[in-house]
Every structure is written in structure tokens, then in C-alpha cells.
Amino acid sequence: MERRTIDKSSNPDPLLPTLTEPYVGPSLFREMSEDVPIKVHMMPKTLEDAINNFETYLKSTEVMCENIQKDKVEDAEKLTQQELQDINDQIKEARDYIYDRSSITIQSVVDKLKSLQKKSGLLLQQKLKTPIERVCTDLAKLCDTYAKDIKKIKENSSPLLVITKREHSVVNIEIQGWDENLTMNASHFNKLIQLYNVWVNRRKSRSRSYYDYTDSHLKNCIARLILRYHTFFGTESYHGVGLQGAITPRTFQYLSRHFDVTMECFASPLNCYYPQFCSAFIDTDRFFGSCGSFFDFYPQSGSFEANPPFTEEIMNKMVDHMEELLGATDLPLSFIIFVPNWTDCSPIIRLSESKYSTKVLILNAKEHRYVTGAQHKELRPHRLEYDSVHETKVAFLQNKAGSDKWKPTDSKIEDMKRVLANESASQWE
Ligand SMILES: C[S@@+](CC[C@H](N)C(=O)[O-])C[C@H]1O[C@@H](n2cnc3c(N)ncnc32)[C@H](O)[C@@H]1O
Secondary structure, X not given: OHHHHHOOOOOOOOOOOOOOOOOOOHHHHHHXXXXXXXXXXXXXXXXXXXXXXXXXXXXXXXHHHHHHHOOOOOOOOOOOHHHHHHHHHHHHHHHHHHHOHHHOOHHHHHHHHHHHHHHXXXXXXXXXXXXXXXXXXXXXXXXXXXHHHHHHOOOOOOOOOEEEEEEOOEEEEEEOOOOOOEEEEHHHHHHHHHHHHHHHHHHHHHOOOOOOOOHHHHHHHHHHHHHHHHHXXXXXXXXXXXXXXXXXXXXXXXXXXXXXXXXXXXXXXXXXXXXOEEEOOHHHHHHHOEOOOHHHOOOOOEEEEEOOOOOHHHHHHHHHHHHHHHHOOOOOEEEEEEEEOOOOOHHHHHHHHOOOEEEEEEEOOOOOEEEOOOOOOOOOHHHOEEEOOOOEEEEEEEOHHHHHHOOOOHHHHHHHHHHHHOOOHHXXX
């Protein structure tokens, strides 16, 4: 997704980016590096889970060292004898540490794991730099090849045959020729119908030209939307959800009430709160209120919320675009941005340093919540939201008229912190 921000092709595939330099994107590189030697869950619920994570991490470190030393990872840089010795010492010390269970806690095990990640984990990541770069490059090339292959297939413009079946709170969407069972919860299905009706009414009021606003058109639009996001998310049930997590309805309500926010800069028809929003895919999303990509959106005034996908490329482009918009108008313009408080990520730092920055606040981890990226499929109300695993930075970028009109005063900010902190787990579990 982040590579689409640098795609210069005049007619790119909606989903797959064209091959563009640099082939190694910083976000993908960072994500893949962080999986070395293995991705571990940093918020275990029990001591047993914390110890299991820890042992898996240690075992994976040993296996990774062995694979590197035995040339099983192409192009990996070998460890020196001293480095290998240091890692073995760290592993031994770590095993000794968890041996006496009476003296450890969940937090102390997590801290120990974090310190290991900074030592042996980081060293292994450096040794695997070249293979990771190669995988990033291969993926970039593969996307380009697939995009070209798809273009060669003559576009099938005939409508899909779609049957929707409701069973209690689930809607099954059957598409002719598609074997997988696509489902969504009834409330999101109803929301799509409402958004579609808003779009139809707006269109009818603007133009008299004929358009096929039939039930089968609606079902086709829903089916294409679901197929697009199904592909975009990935094949496993948890895939892609991290990029689609949303701030909570209560936060949106707060922003509307106190800062007149009416639109999201980054959304999809499945996770939007407002009936108008920007989204990644105008071809499938426009029937449900999307104005297209935020980077093709040029408002002169208004108050907006932005919770972008957390990739350097997109966040950098977002700050560039917002600054350009803020500098181009004297009318009130305001953006309230939610990002993780990563202190080593340049676009996130830029948010505090921008000349348009009027307020920055940091929300502590676990003291505010997000809605799962798979909200359209989630049927268990208690799994719809989760406590944030990271600190969140809330940044206000506003021009002069914007900050005059929607000033983030101390009392509003205190109020906002209180509203969000009140969402924390104890209240909902
Ligand atoms: C973190 S979610 C935001 C969820 C929710 N709308 C909110 O504001 O809290 C980021 C969304 O941005 C969408 N997105 C990706 N590229 C985009 C672009 N260029 N313009 C607008 N939205 C985009 C993603 O598909 C995803 O749905």
C-alpha cells in the first residue's frame, strides 16, 4: 500500500503498485526486520504466556544463528566468533533469569525480552540486511508483474451475480465464480446500504442523467468492495487489520462536538464514521461516500480527522500534503491527527515541529482504545475494541483561521484526555 504513494504510472492498478525506485521501501524493510528472529506478542495476559513467548524467542534466536552460520540464509553476513559467544551468553543468562519463577513478573519478562531484542535481535537484523532487502525488491517486482498480467486480461465489465443471505447478525455474500465464503456483520451491511443511498440521493440531486440504481447494482457494488478489501487485507483472518484500526465512535463524537470535525482523511467504507471520507480505492469506494485518495483531495476549509496507515511513506506524504493545503488558504482549515508516538519516525516528529502545529498531546498506552481493523466481520461486541498497545500522539495542524475557530484550549484537551481515558479496559471487560 505504501508503495502506491510513489507510483508514477499514469494508469496504475488500483491495488498493485508499479515498479518504482527505491525498490526497498522503509516501512516494509522495518516490518520485516522487526520479525527477526521472530515476532512476539508484547502484551501477554499471563505469566505462562510471557514465559512461552520468551522461550520461543530464545529458541528462534538459536535457530537463526545456526542457519546464518551454516549458510542456510542466502547473502546473510556471518556472525564473528565473539558475536556468537555474546549471543550464547545472553541466551544463557536469559534462561537463568526465568528459571526461578518466584522472582519474575509478566512485566519483568517482557522487559527482559525487550532488552534482548535490542542486543541479539538488532545484531541479527543487521546480519540479515541484504536478504531482507532482496525480499523487499522481489515483492516490488512481483507486484509489477502481476499488475501487468491483470491488465492483459480483458476486463470483464459484466456485472457479478451476487446473492446475499442474512442469518441472524451475519450476512453471507455469495458471488458466482468465487468459491470463498464472504461474510460481514449485519450492522456493517446496513451501513453500506445507508451510505449507498446517501450517494444515490446526492447524485440524483446533482444530475438528471440515468443511472442504474437497482438492488442488483447495490449488491454488485458491495460485492466488489468486499472482494477488494478481502484481497487488500490478506488471506488469514488477522491479516491487514493493523492498517485498518479506527479511533472509537466516542472519540469521533468528541471531535465533532468540540472541533466540528465532519470527515476522515483516511478511511474505507467499512471503517468510516462519517458519511464522507477519503479512501484508498475510488473505483470501489465512491458508491459509499469516498472522495478518493487523500492525496488527490484539496479542501480549502474545514475540520478533519486523520488516522493514517502507520507507514513512513504515507505519513510523510500526509504531512507534506496537509502543510501545502494549510499554506494555500486563509479560510479556517484544521487537521487532528492520530499516530503512534514513535520517537524515531521522521513524519511523526515533523508533526510536532511543523509551523502549523498548534497542539500535541500524548495518550498513554492502555489508557485509550482503538476499534479493530476487522470491525465489519467481528460479531463479538467485547472484541470490537482493544486497549492501545502503544502511546498515541494526537497532533493538531491548523492555519491561523483554523486555530482561531477550533482552538485546542487546555480545557478542551483535558476534557478529551478524560473522555478517552474513561474508555480503558476495566470499563468494558
Ligand atoms: C488506520 S485506518 C483509519 C480508520 C478510521 N477511518 C479512522 O480515521 O480512525 C487507515 C485507512 O486509510 C486507508 N487509506 C490508505 N491509503 C489511503 C489514501 N491514499 N487516502 C485515503 N485513505 C487511505 C486505509 O485503507 C485504511 O482504511
